[in-house]
Amino acid sequence: LAKTTQPISMDSYEGQEVNITCSHNNIATNDYITWYQQFPSQGPRFIIQGYKTKVTNEVASLFIPADRKSSTLSLPRVSLSDTAVYYCLVAGDSGNTPLVFGKGTRLSVIA
Amino acid sequence: EAGVTQFPSHSVIEKGQTVTLRCDPISGHDNLYWYRRVMGKEIKFLLHFVKESKQDESGMPNNRFLAERTGGTYSTLKVQPAELEDSGVYFCASSQGPGIRNTEAFFGQGTRLTVV
Numbered sequence: 001l002a003k004t005t006q007p008i009s010m011d012s013y014e015g016q017e018v019n020i021t022c023s024h025n026n027i028a029t030n031d032y033i034t035w036y037q038q039f040p041s042q043g044p045r046f047i048i049q050g051y052k053t054k055v056t057n058e059v060a061s062l063f064i065p066a067d068r069k070s071s072t073l074s075l076p077r078v079s080l081s082d083t084a085v086y087y088c089l090v091a092g093d094s095g096n097t098p099l100v101f102g103k104g105t106r107l108s109v110i111a
Numbered sequence: 112e113a114g115v116t117q118f119p120s121h122s123v124i125e126k127g128q129t130v131t132l133r134c135d136p137i138s139g140h141d142n143l144y145w146y147r148r149v150m151g152k153e154i155k156f157l158l159h160f161v162k163e164s165k166q167d168e169s170g171m172p173n174n175r176f177l178a179e180r181t182g183g184t185y186s187t188l189k190v191q192p193a194e195l196e197d198s199g200v201y202f203c204a205s206s207q208g209p210g211i212r213n214t215e216a217f218f219g220q221g222t223r224l225t226v227v
Contacts, residue, residue: 034215043115043202043218044154087154098144098167099204099216101154 004088009106018075020105022088025069033064033071036087038104044087048073075107083109113137115219117203123225129191132222136185136205142166143186144206144216145178149199157201160186172197193226200224 005023012018032051036044048055050062061074075082085104091097116135124130136143145157158168162183180186190197200223204216
């Protein structure tokens with residue numbers, strides 16, 4: 001399984017755009033990049049998933065360069081409620097690979 | 112649509128007792144996963160059901176842990192006898208499958224287990 005590396009923590013002011021970059025140098029051809037968000041006392045919540053280039057949904061954007069060895073989660077105009085831990089995961093689509101969580105990035109949004 | 116539900120939300124038991132955690136996945140989801148986070152550590156995979164069959168139980172800590180999913184619906188995770196190091200938050204997740212959707216798993220709120 002590809003190992004991921006992300007910042008331990010980040011701080012941001014409200015209204016700013018936040019970019020969290022994740023390294024996954026050993027990503028396999030059939031691996032997808034998935035980001036989860038976890039609030040205190042809750043289970044992780046799926047945010048976005050991509051394979052290459054750019055993916056955007058109502059919550060975030062995911063940028064993946066051509067070599068796929070890293071990815072960047074972009075949260076536009078964060079608010080206090082975006083304070084959470086963000087996990088970058090790499091997993092294949094075989095259907096049999098469990099999700100492997102790293103330490104995640106603890107994002108603190110301050111007023 | 113109801114999400115993944117777990118019961119209880121919090122359980123405090125004494126060392127040596129038995130505890131059973133329950134997870135109700137999203138209806139129609141064949142895949143059901145159990146994860147655990149112990150204090151200060153990362154979320155760790157425990158096991159994976161596909162319908163009623165155990166697909167992967169490589170993460171189960173030891174034989175004090177028993178997971179079942181009779182009929183391929185809800186699942187239970189029993190810890191017997193519980194030890195202090197079993198304390199943590201137990202998450203259940205479910206997903207459709209197979210294929211890419213397996214990485215879009217829906218997690219429950221978790222059960223916080225405290226063994227004293």
